[in-house]
Amino acid sequence: MHHPTDASDLVAQLRAAGCVFAEDEARLLYETARGPAELREMTARRIAGHPLENVLGWAEFAGLRIAVDPGVFVPRRRTEFLVRRAAACAPGTGVPVLVDLCCGTGAIGVALLAALQGRGELHAADLDPAAVRCARRNLAGPGGHVYEGDLFAALPGRLRGRVNVLTANVPYVPTADIPLLPPEARDHEPRPALDGGPDGHSLLRRIAADAGDWLAPGGALLTETSSRQAEGAAGILSAAGLTVTVTTDPDLTATTITAHRPAGP
Incomplete structure (x- = not known):
């Protein structure tokens, strides 16, 4: 052979x-x-034209092998930067409550738990049943809970006001730009995992509206965007009352936005 x-x-x-x-x-x-x-x-x-990761059944992400099922969004290497930033936001003591919305394969949650050496109570959610099945497989070992549903509505109510680190790698490609994507993404990945609405910020607006209720005081919401959309995304999160920092990693061509809930009462 x-x-x-x-x-x-x-x-x-x-x-x-x-x-x-x-x-x-x-x-x-x-x-x-x-x-x-x-x-x-x-x-x-x-x-x-199928994505290599779908054909292999796995993707490498943050040095880990993540199972990738057909029809589930393939984790991108640039998102490793989001994981690094998220790990840096986790409280240094205790068991941080970690939430990953729009989790896809669950790669962010798996890598975040690995970065925190298993310290953390992880909850992940996705609207797509195929993604939920895939994330459950990936998070079975590290021990995360995966829910099927629409953003915060999928989460157990007891997490409200207790989330220390909230990652949400929401789709941010403007609808009109979808035809410009490489065919692997355009033709073989789920449209809802790519399409961010007319300006690419549709899902981010919905998350920003509710994030303050779910974050613990001083908790952080982290999301990824493109460099040209960073200003608009930061504006949406600031308007929701969060304190925003935009960070880039030129090696990964990655832009991550960190938005903290103020620590005070």
């Missing part, structure tokens, strides 16, 4: 299909496939 001519053949097929990292992808497909028939089937799906 590891015959070199097969390998170069596979690389050539992937390169012809426009895969920029054909050698890396060929190696990953080889290592993951459980036989020649599965390798052929996986290669065909990749050449047809």
Whole structure:
């Protein structure tokens, strides 16, 4: 199965299909496939434009292997910056209450618990049943609770006013820009996980409206955005009474917004 001519053949097929990292992808497909028939089937799906992570069934995120089911949003490497910022916002003592809305595969929650060395009570939620199933698999080991439902409505009421760190990697692509996305995202990822409404801020507005009720005093809401939307996103969170910081990581081309609920009464 590891015959070199097969390998170069596979690389050539992937390169012809426009895969920029054909050698890396060929190696990953080889290592993951459980036989020649599965390798052929996986290669065909990749050449047809399915995201590599969906074909492999996993994505690497923050040094961890995250299961990715078909039809679930693939975690992006740039979101590792959001996790680092979120870990820095967690209280240094006790068991912080962590919430991840629009959780997709649950990657943020898994990586955040890993960064905090397992210290934290994690609750994740998503509207999409496929994402919830996938997140439950990923969070079974680390021990997170996953709920199906619409944003805060999915969470147990007892968390209200107690959340120390709230991550929400909401969709932020403006509707008109969806056709400009790479076909892997545009054609194979769930539209609601990409589409942020007319200005890309539709979900963020809804989260901002309720975040103050759910955050503990001094608690932080963290979200990711594009550099050109950062100002608008920051304005929405400031208007909701939160104290906002915008941070960028040039290596990951990532922009993260941290919005704290004031600590006072």
